[in-house]
Amino acid sequence: MRARRGASSFEMLAVVTLVALGSVAAMHTLRDSVVRSVDAVRAAIESLSALNPGAFERGQVPATPASASATPSERAPDTPASRGEEGLGTGGKVLVGLAGAATGVAVGIGVTAGTAYVASLACGPAAPVCAGAVTLGLLGYAGYELYNGGFAQLRGAFGRVFSTQRASVADAFTVGATLGGIAYGAGASFGRGAALQRGLVARAARAGLEQRDAIARRLATAQAARAGTASQRIPGSGDAEHAIDELPRPGASDDLAALTRDPDAHTLARHGGSVTDEQLQYRARTGVAPDGSTLAGGKIPPISSAFNSDADAVRALAVARAEVQRKLATMPAGTTVVRIDPVDTGSVIGRGFRRIGSSNPNNHALLGPLQRLDNLTRVQGTFRYNPTTGTWDPITMFPAP
Numbered sequence: 001m002r003a004r005r006g007a008s009s010f011e012m013l014a015v016v017t018l019v020a021l022g023s024v025a026a027m028h029t030l031r032d033s034v035v036r037s038v039d040a041v042r043a044a045i046e047s048l049s050a051l052n053p054g055a056f057e058r059g060q061v062p063a064t065p066a067s068a069s070a071t072p073s074e075r076a077p078d079t080p081a082s083r084g085e086e087g088l089g090t091g092g093k094v095l096v097g098l099a100g101a102a103t104g105v106a107v108g109i110g111v112t113a114g115t116a117y118v119a120s121l122a123c124g125p126a127a128p129v130c131a132g133a134v135t136l137g138l139l140g141y142a143g144y145e146l147y148n149g150g151f152a153q154l155r156g157a158f159g160r161v162f163s164t165q166r167a168s169v170a171d172a173f174t175v176g177a178t179l180g181g182i183a184y185g186a187g188a189s190f191g192r193g194a195a196l197q198r199g200l201v202a203r204a205a206r207a208g209l210e211q212r213d214a215i216a217r218r219l220a221t222a223q224a225a226r227a228g229t230a231s232q233r234i235p236g237s238g239d240a241e242h243a244i245d246e247l248p249r250p251g252a253s254d255d256l257a258a259l260t261r262d263p264d265a266h267t268l269a270r271h272g273g274s275v276t277d278e279q280l281q282y283r284a285r286t287g288v289a290p291d292g293s294t295l296a297g298g299k300i301p302p303i304s305s306a307f308n309s310d311a312d313a314v315r316a317l318a319v320a321r322a323e324v325q326r327k328l329a330t331m332p333a334g335t336t337v338v339r340i341d342p343v344d345t346g347s348v349i350g351r352g353f354r355r356i357g358s359s360n361p362n363n364h365a366l367l368g369p370l371q372r373l374d375n376l377t378r379v380q381g382t383f384r385y386n387p388t389t390g391t392w393d394p395i396t397m398f399p400a401p
Helices: 009-051 090-161 169-187 191-227 252-261 267-271 277-286 310-328 361-365
Strands: 231-234 242-245 303-307 337-344 350-354 371-376 378-386 391-400
Touching: 090 169, 090 191, 252 267, 252 310, 252 391, 267 303, 267 310, 267 391, 277 303, 277 350, 303 310, 303 371, 303 391, 310 337, 310 378, 310 391, 337 391, 350 391
Parallel strands: none
Antiparallel strands: 231 242, 303 350, 337 378, 350 371, 378 391
16 A cells, blocks of 8 residues: 555645544533532432431531532532532643643554554555545544533633633643644644654554564464365466465475475575575675575675574464465466565564675685675565476575565
8 A cells, every 4th residue: 555645635634633622522521521420429428327316416428518519500600519529720721731732742643553553453445445444434523522511611611711711621631632733734734844743654554564464474374273174276278267275385395305306496505494604604705605505696695594493484484375366366367486575574584694795706816794684574485386296385485584
């Protein structure tokens, strides 16, 4: 999926509105919860008093103030139900407003990154469509809340905060969160802020796609292991293609044999567990592989790598074959050779060295330490279909950065 160039003003409006109304709803709910808690405590005290009438006289239970015994609707307008409704002076308004502003910015960032990540994870290449649907949903929710009292609450909160009246914590927090959301939306739409916003969306979308791919690979590998047998595509001719039942899944020894089964196979000879670091360094400088071979023209490969053990190569083979099957879905019938790009195996499988300079074989005279690559977890390779075994066997397969 191509990452979105930036959040549109349409999306920013949704974020700002959601931040504002979410703050109103959250603080309103918090205030009501505190009021209900106070009422519950008062009711419990009154119940204890009814069971033990002398408790108040002996001082065991403090008397309940008259204002607390009234229901929320019966309280005088200036009687605080909780700390959340106590009046704040100018200093209190500023402090609580700053806390609300920080929350508004954090929610704006979270909504933007979360939308990009979840849309990419859930929808893959169709992520922009999913993100647009989420944005429309947020706008619809915001409009509903505004129509059903949200606008009146915002107007009242702003009126109390930006005046000589004493405002509640809920008022100051709501105003701060609203202004923080607006500041985030404006900052993310222009100049340097827009560039940062594009980077945030791109990183979140890329993370979502990577996680989607990782989940797909794990599911494919797990499904193959559980099933024991699977259906594989068999190369045909022209537009014809069909499937046959694969032979029972080979055991570890058979998988090891598959690494050398193809006539041109050289996975173990050049990248197997017996290859030493000295052999890898020699190839990274001269282009000569551990088995004495070289690439066309004697070119030096970008990376000289090997599996930490043959067992690591066997484990990587299962993941690589699953990737071959996934890639076949986009290839024409009759395909007999498939090359896969680096795919993550979920564990460390090898190490390697990066060449110095270009692929020119004459640059082996260059001195200096090679860059060592440890903890490689991805595998890359080229596979050919084996009609005898009904499997895709590697021509070459090696750890990749």
